[in-house]
Amino acid sequence: MKTSIVEFHCSQCGTKFRAAAVSDFAYGIMLCRTPGGEVRYVDCFEDPVFGEIERMIDALRIEPLDDGRAAAAQREAFGLSCDPSVNGERFHAGVAPLCPQCGTARGERGQEPVDFVNLDAVTHDRWGALSDAQRRELVREVLRF
Ligand SMILES: [Zn+2]
Numbered sequence: 154m155k156t157s158i159v160e161f162h163c164s165q166c167g168t169k170f171r172a173a174a175v176s177d178f179a180y181g182i183m184l185c186r187t188p189g190g191e192v193r194y195v196d197c198f199e200d201p202v203f204g205e206i207e208r209m210i211d212a213l214r215i216e217p218l219d220d221g222r223a224a225a226a227q228r229e230a231f232g233l234s235c236d237p238s239v240n241g242e243r244f245h246a247g248v249a250p251l252c253p254q255c256g257t258a259r260g261e262r263g264q265e266p267v268d269f270v271n272l273d274a275v276t277h278d279r280w281g282a283l284s285d286a287q288r289r290e291l292v293r294e295v296l297r298f
Contacts, residue, residue, distance in 0.1 A: 157266030172250035
């Protein structure tokens with residue numbers, strides 16, 4: 154998938170850096186990032202694991218979570234379902250890029266693309282090899298926090 158590279162401006166230390174971003178109009182597309190800056194995407198409507206995790210969270214939660222908390226748990230669990238990057242780092246779904254200088258994920262995002270990049274979709278080979286019980290256990294751990 155082709156997406157834009159935009160400029161981010163770290164609100165913590167003022168560093169300007171470039172990172173991949175999706176347009177607000179790219180409905181259902183979410184970026185997954187490693188702490189080291191590798192980026193992949195997920196099309197939430199196309200990726201069957203996204204819906205699978207949503208259903209598991211609905212089935213597992215004892216108390217109703219508010220929508221924000223449920224969405225955060227879903228992103229967290231989805232990141233766990235993704236195969237790690239080539240460097241063995243975990244992908245985190247739907248997070249802002251980390252400032253390369255101070256490691257903060259808070260900043261202003263520029264709107265104008267300064268470049269474009271082709272991203273691969275996340276894969277779920279490791280998740281696919283787990284049993285239903287192992288998958289539920291992973292999601293249950295996310296819900297404990
Ligand atoms: Zn910074």
